[in-house]
Amino acid sequence: MKKGIHPDYHPVVFLDSATGYKFVSGSTRNSSETVDYEGKEYPLIRVEISSDSHPFYTGRQKFTQADGRVDRFNKKYGFADKNANPNKEEAK
Template identity: 40%
Template sequence: MRDNIHPNYRTVAFHDTRVDQYFLIGSTVETNKTVVRDGVEYPYMSLDVSSASHSFYTGEQRIHDGEGRVAQFKRRFKLSSK
């Protein structure tokens, strides 16, 4: 196996900023930021969405009304459908 061709695999602290939850996961992601968790310094990567905040996993899915975009346009401008 050749030297210096593989990415650096290490434990990284991923932070879901929406719900302020941290995940310690092995990763090859490159980052210059660090964070101290439980007395250990880890590379830090912030996330906008994770399984802790995504509506599919939390059960907070929104139900959309049945009216589509075309129907909304026709209703707004009172156009009859043919």
């Protein structure tokens, strides 16, 4: 390898912003934020997703609703389906 052309590879703390999970890994990224991790000061890099919050690693899959698009639209905007429960009006 040529000397002087590669970025500095140093340890940094990655923080999963969804769960608060922190881990140390080597990186070439720099940050103005620092954090004390296990008694040592490291640069802090915030990430949106890591192995602690990713559905593949956690086993918590995000399933879509069984309702159709029209039903979800009606629920979202407050439209009632008059045919969904015909006995509802008779009970009043």
